[in-house]
Amino acid sequence: MPLLWLIGIVLAIAVAGYVIGRKRALDSAGGDPRNLHSLPSYYGSNVAMKVVVPSVLVLLVWLIVQPIYVGSVVSGALPDRAIADGSSRDLVMAEVRRTADGLNNAVAQGIMTDEEARDMRADFTDVTQRLKDAGQIVTSEVTQPILNAAQQFRAMNATGAIAMAIVVTLLAIGGLLWGLKESEKDFRARNTVEQGVKALLIAAASIAVLTTVGIVLSLIFNTYEFFKLYPWYEFFFGTTWSPSFSGRGGSSELGIIPLLWGTLYISIVALAVAVPIGLFAAIYLSEYAGPKVRAVAKPLLEVLAGIPTIVYGLFALLTVGPMLVSVFGKEGLGIMQSGTAVMTAGLVMGIMLIPFVSSLSDDIINAVPQAMRDGSYGLGATKSETIKQVVLPAALPGIVGAILLAASRAIGETMIVVLGAGAAARLSLNPFEAMTTVTAKIVSQLTGDADFASPEALVAFALGMTLFVITLGLNIFALYIVRKYREQYE
Template sequence: MSISLLLLIVAVIGVAGYLVGSQRASALAGGKLSSLHSRPGYYGSFVAIWAMLPAVLALLVWLVASPIYISSTVRDGFPDEVKAESQATQNLNYNMIGAISRGLSLLTPEERTALYADGTTARTVLAAKGVPLAADPAPYMLKAADDLNRMTTASSTFRSILALIIAVAGGALAYRSIAPRFRARNRVEGVMLVALIGASSIAILTTVGIVASMLTEAVHFFNAVPAWEFFFGTVWDPRFAAAGATDSSGQFGLIPLLAGTLYIGLVAMLVAVPVGLFAAIYMSEYASRHVRSVAKPLLEVLAGIPTIVYGFFALVTVGPFLRDISAQLSGLVTGNYSSFIQAQSVLTAGFVMGIMLIPYVSSLSDDIITAVPRALRDGSLGLGATRSETIKRVILPAALPGIVGALLMTASRAVGETMIVVLAAGVAARMQLNPFEPMTTVTVKIVNQLTGDLEFTSPQTLVAFALGITLFVITLCLNIYALYIVRKYREQYE
């Protein structure tokens, strides 16, 4: 029985438990619900929870433990000469056995008989069924594949029986527990509280897992390359090594990548902040309701455009446009029609990224400005201030903490952008102040270092994790500072 069908049956049992539990509670009340500790729905929910939750938990445990047990059993059946080989070779053999087992389930009895003639025949028969093998399977692999199929089928059967028994038994025990003074509401709310705590913990655990995974590999990198060379180096030249090599030759200076990240982010913020902030002021203070209902959704459409599309826009339109304009200006001034703005440059990437960030700035700022109490506006206008004076001297100062926080979070979004930089600014790790020349960012080099058939053993690959943890710390500091600004200045206006 498939997992989806089994979950559906358990859900049906839970729904049935809810109905019979509610009906039993109503019957015990005898039409007088005040005699019950909880409403009938809570009794039904209690039965449904005990019918579904234990069965789902048992199913999850089985799905984790069963493959581990089956894999261990199959590997124990390997010949001694295979067990003496490396773990990587044994893993490859087990993967081939898994492919053979999937092919065996597609064969007729006659084809299964022909399969055991020899390895070449087995490879041919399985290839005809859409299961290509990289090499001729050894005889022990065919036997192991049979064992794997048999244990997998048995595991599926026992799993289904166990889940259904637990669902029915849990529902029956909960049904028998129903009594007029039974605290069903407390039990149900306790389960929901645990579920809410678990859901809220997912984000924390995910963050911890991400940091731990990056930090572990980053430590391996710093064991090969000194930390001071990475954080204070001014040359980025990793010199890719072959797969499996551990040669640490090359220079892994972070400074050029960090400079490009901050430079392009600065240009993007110079474009996004004025436009987005002015748009937010207009829509919140000047635009009519009809104009706002049309302009705000249209502006926020920009946030839904994939970043790769912005990258194509920069590569095909903005970059060539700036290059051609610079060539025309150079020709008018010097007579030499050579462009001083390259198609891939800091300006191109920053400008297009700024366009992408406009809806983030405008939407967040609009919500913050709109949340300023109406009494502040009315008081300022009542004292004779104009609308523009009210915005400059009352509304914006009151909304300043939220706006600053929104801008810092937008900066975090700019720091983490990749696709626009790849297509609009290039991949050259350089240190220079000319915005008309190409540079690159930390995120681009993370992608470059992890692209291709590489092993996580050389500094050329492990440096991506050092770059990732550095970028994580930068964005974390920006977010913490944003929260600090919001909390510090909000107190002055509350």
């Protein structure tokens, strides 16, 4: 029975439970809702909740546990002789799964009957041929142990699915009965439903938090794997980045310093562009611009934030790069070799960050109470004196927060760097030279065809971990600054 059906049945029971529970509660109150503890719909919701929640939870757990359990049983039953030299149990298990899928599809297409697929003594060469005829990809000849394992795999999965359907349906019906039994006029259905809603909200919040924890854990494990293959001091203190994809381990030099330097340099250029422009734009929009200008200019500025970064990358590659070359290149000052450079990426990234700085700062400046401005005007201060000495200091914590937010965007930005700054990892002070960043290198390390267990691929996780720690540190620093100023100003 397909999963969709099962969910459909549970939902149907829930809907029926809602209607019946509501009616039962009303009946117990003699048809007058005023005699009920809660509104009638709460009784219905209570029943529906009791139908859905336990059965769906069990369903989810079952769906996660069953493949793991079946896999381990079948894999344990595989005889050692079925595993060829140079292969591993995991690879054979993958073969088993593929064969089982192939059998399933063949049955679904009507090429094989169910009995034939289950037949333990079937001729496996024949099965291979028939699977191939059915358009199922079979990488190698299906051997006897693999076929048997695949058949066992299918059988266990089929039993599991039926058992799951029965258990889930029974749970749903049990929940229905439980809920209906409770549906009488003195039951506090409203409070129960409220508890359920609260649990739902808590679940949503914990999923968000747990996902973060999961991401960090996966980073940590892979980073740990990497440091088993590559010495950590060479990673953190190495000044050369030259991964070799052909060779193994030793011939690669994976020093993070050139990448970190590129990241910081490009981010600094970007912030040097974005912070003054964004801040001044915010001040103009919030303090000087009339309502009409503001109504047009603010959305226009925010459109910048909606442009995909790849478009900025193209802009860097096709417009800004050549423009800079025409000024600083061979024809001009002669200090720029090609269009891809720190300056190109930094400028374009700065443009991308303007709306972040301006939009957030604008909101923060607007939040400064009018009483502050009145107080300053009342003392004979001009508009710019008021802004400089009263409004900006009061808004400072928020503005610092906005800038640090922009900084972490800059550090994490990838596309503009790939297209605008080039791919050469290099330590240099010249902003007109090509450099690259941590994020761009993560992409190139994982998109190559390196073996996933090699240090050249695993280094991506170490890079990601380092980046994560840096942005985390930046955010903590931002919080510290914001709190410090807040103590002083409120």
